[in-house]
Amino acid sequence: MGSTAFEKLETRGTLTKTKRFRPGEKAEEGAHLVKLPKGAKPVNVSLSPREQIAWRTFGKFVQSREHENQELEDNLLKAHIRLRPEEYMAVAWMNMTIAAVAAVVAAFVAVLLLSFLHVDILYLLIIFALVAAIPVFLSYMIYFGLPIGYKGKPAAGAKRRGAKIDKKISGAMSFVSAMASADVPVDVIFKELSKQQVYGEVAREAEWITRDTELLGMDILTAIRRAAQRCPSAKFQDFLQGVVTTSTSGGQLKPYFLLKAEQFEKEDRLEMRKRMETLGMLAESFVTVVVAFPLFLVVIMAIMALISKGSGSSFVLELLYVVVGFMIPISQFMFIFVIWNMEQEG
Numbered sequence: 001m002g003s004t005a006f007e008k009l010e011t012r013g014t015l016t017k018t019k020r021f022r023p024g025e026k027a028e029e030g031a032h033l034v035k036l037p038k039g040a041k042p043v044n045v046s047l048s049p050r051e052q053i054a055w056r057t058f059g060k061f062v063q064s065r066e067h068e069n070q071e072l073e074d075n076l077l078k079a080h081i082r083l084r085p086e087e088y089m090a091v092a093w094m095n096m097t098i099a100a101v102a103a104v105v106a107a108f109v110a111v112l113l114l115s116f117l118h119v120d121i122l123y124l125l126i127i128f129a130l131v132a133a134i135p136v137f138l139s140y141m142i143y144f145g146l147p148i149g150y151k152g153k154p155a156a157g158a159k160r161r162g163a164k165i166d167k168k169i170s171g172a173m174s175f176v177s178a179m180a181s182a183d184v185p186v187d188v189i190f191k192e193l194s195k196q197q198v199y200g201e202v203a204r205e206a207e208w209i210t211r212d213t214e215l216l217g218m219d220i221l222t223a224i225r226r227a228a229q230r231c232p233s234a235k236f237q238d239f240l241q242g243v244v245t246t247s248t249s250g251g252q253l254k255p256y257f258l259l260k261a262e263q264f265e266k267e268d269r270l271e272m273r274k275r276m277e278t279l280g281m282l283a284e285s286f287v288t289v290v291v292a293f294p295l296f297l298v299v300i301m302a303i304m305a306l307i308s309k310g311s312g313s314s315f316v317l318e319l320l321y322v323v324v325g326f327m328i329p330i331s332q333f334m335f336i337f338v339i340w341n342m343e344q345e346g
Contacts, residue, residue, distance in 0.1 A: 054094035062089045078232040079157030092143035099139040107131035162232035164201040170268040172202040177261035180254045187213055187220045290331045
């Protein structure tokens, strides 16, 4: 839900009060009337044209074959992919079909062109199988995941959101503890946190909590409990569960917020120190593996090429070309990729 639905909501008065239930009244009553301030309205989420085509084409096929998949539903929710599991599967099957048809056509064209060059039939069959199978395998891996371990695009999206939450959680907890020190109610704390877009995905999670309390009429503890269940970050999930446990057990939230802010700050410093040590180790490895070792290897091979005679000299020269033109650039790009990946995660 976008932040525009909450921009005109007042943070004082009756809207900040937690919803309470009379004795014997259940929290889950189904449909009920929720009064919204003037100008506030839910965001209408509709399928894109491509998703509508996929649902019309493969909707019945998915509903007849696919059973309830709670893991996929949880991953879609954690990744904030606004599709039902059936709709996601329909899009996945449509993209798989398009990839399969395009791969077969491309393989047929490649084999047809190679046949004019009088390539052996066995090689043609191998090329056809590879060109036709690789795009289908890649699209299957993206949308469905490998049979063991990786669970496809929703799980990958949830993992990325969890990493982004862990990256911003230290600063967000400082904001929460500062507001708690001023005796601000819990629901207002999460509402104000949802407006601080500098905290990224943490603000998105707080935004959903505010949506549950002010648009769906839940009490704050139920909203926080549900947020803990759908949160992809273990750290933020532990924090939200601690809020619920502290409140229900009669504890005070202000010391809890201050304690968690201090804990996340220490963990952030330790993680930064660990990252710096890893970068230092990579720098030393880079100097040894990419700079010093290839330099000595090139010098030694050049001397061997000079003193060798006949075919041995040509073989050393070819090996020298491979080292200079292939091994050294590949090793440099590998180190660049590892450092870039660490920067993205940090």
